[in-house]
Amino acid sequence: MSKIKRLLGQMTLNQKRYAIIMLICVMINLILAEVATRANMPLWLDVPGTIAATIILEPAAGLIVGLINNFFQAIFINGPTTLVYYSVSAAAALLAALMLDESGRLKLGRIIVSALLIIIVSTLLSALLKHWQSGGVSDNFWENYFSILAVSKGAGAFLSSCIGTLLVKIPDTIVSVFLAVVMYKITPEKYRGRDKCQLL
Amino acid sequence: MRKTIYSLIFYKDSRGLTGRIYDFIVGAAALISIIPLLFKTWYPFFDKLETFTLYILFLDYILRWIVHDFRSRYGKPRAFLVYPFTPMAVISLLCMLPSLGFLDQNFRILRMFRIFRMIPYMRTFDMVARVFKREKKTLLSVLYIALGYIFISALVMFVNEPETFNTFYDAIYWATITLTAVGYGDIYPVTNIGKFISMLSSIFGIAIIALPAGIVTAGFMEEINSTVRDSDENDKPEVSDITEAEAEVDKNE
Structure with a gap:
């Protein structure tokens, strides 16, 4: 216990800011993903916190938040093979960095481009991994529903899997990006950005 | 944040308790993750163990990737692209x-490669x-001689006894286990010439194989001596300390 206190004592204000914001982002990811699953929504909602950590702090923070979130999914749901899906949240964390301009401010045009890229890249990655791991069957009811619908219209197995994933990823990314932007806006300016210890 | 991560992983002297804890966690995860390999049966508990250790090792992999531009001689985007192809990253x-x-x-x-993940956290390995590194040239020379010797022995035997050695690979296998004095005895020469070659091969082979052991031992002795010398120099008292100590002795006398 005393060692933990000593460790916390060694942390700078900036490190504490990072730790608290990242912890909140992990909690948001976990809670929203759980709500989306229990309410049987056509959404995953497992990346809003990851995107928020990227834009509030920096991409490295987003990458770590995504990994912690992925870890909880692995421990409580799917086991170690879940780790491959980390590539999806890592891609979201890195692409979310495009939302900010050179001065570190959010721009609408950049948000739209970034969201589109997140949709495309995460759809491709998810569909490929899903196809390889479970033959295209998803944990999300709506992805499977849209995939079966696509198959009934004559689409191939992989294409229908991609369509199913895409139709869920579009609303999922829009909602996730919106929530992340809201989190960014409600975060006081002095807590945003990297290496701000001099301001605290 | 990346600077903090960098100093946490790489700056061994300045990172204090957190750095040591980090080293311990990653090293322990690498070691613990090997435990399931000791059992023939896969117990359900191993799944959780596997998940925990895998994520710790992967976190270490990702953190090293995130800060690779600080260590690499390449610029920012290229350093990140190069990282997955570095030897430690490939092993990881x-x-x-x-x-x-x-x-x-x-x-x-x-x-089993996970054991190599412990290497960066072992001080003894630095010495090894x-x-x-210091004896690289000598060891490589001995390796070339040994490989050449194995090849020639195998070739001579393969040409001399094609009935015993079905393929050249068999001959290479025989030459290697004879040269290293292992001698399983599953393949052996049957003709008199073959037996004579085998005797010669064994006598000279022992000498060649024993060489690297001597080189490495000498290297170790030198390294240990230099470490002891360094620590002695660090412990050597300052001139003022000596004067004070002498004065104290004089006073007591």
Whole structure:
């Protein structure tokens, strides 16, 4: 216990800011993903916190938040093979960095481009991994529903899997990006950005 | 944040308690992750153990990737692209692949590579690495001689006894186990000439194989001596300390 206190004592204000914001982002990811699953929504909602950590702090923070979130999914749901899906949240964390301009401010045009890229890249990655791991069957009811619908219209197995994933990823990314932007806006300016210890 | 991560992983002297805890966690995860390999049966508990250790090792992999531009001689985007191809990153990834379901269970042995993840956290390994680095040229020369000797012995035997050695690979196998004095005895020469070659091969082979052991031992002795010398120099008292000590002795007398 005393060692933990000593460790916390060694942390700078900036490190504490990072730790608290990242912890909140992990909690948001976990809670929203759980709500989306229990309410049987056509959404995953497992990346809003990851995107928020990227834009509030920096991409490295987003990458770590995504990994912690992925870890909880692995421990409580799917086991170690879940780790491959980390590539999806890592891609979201890195692409979310495009939302900010050179001065570190959010721009609408950049948000739209970034969201589109997140949709495309995460759809491709998810569909490929899903196809390889479970033959295209998803944990999300709506992805499977849209995939079966696509198959009934004559689409191939992989294409229908991609369509199913895409139709869920579009609303999922829009909602996730919106929530992340809201989190960014409600975060006081002095807590945003990297290496701000001099301001605290 | 990346600077903090960098100093946490790499700046051994200045990172204090957190750095040591980090080293301990990653080293312990690498060691613990090998435990399931000691059992023939896969117990359900191993799944959780595997998940925990895998994520710790993967976190270490990702953190090293995130800060690779600080260590690499390349610029920012290129350094990140180069990282997965660095030797330690390749080893790290290889040892994680069987757990991710990318490889068949027959490749379970790749998990053994996780032991190499402990290397950066072992002080003794620094000494081993320094010895091998210093004696690199000599050891390589001996290796070339040994390989050449194995090749020639195998060739002579293969030409002399084609009935005993079905393929050249068999001859190479025989030459290697004879040269290293292992001698399983599953393949052996039957003709008199073959036996004579075998005797010669064994006598000279022992000498060649014994060479690296001597080189490495000498290197170790030198390294240990230099470490002791360094620590002695660090412990040597300052001139003022000596004067004070002498004055104290004089006073007591």
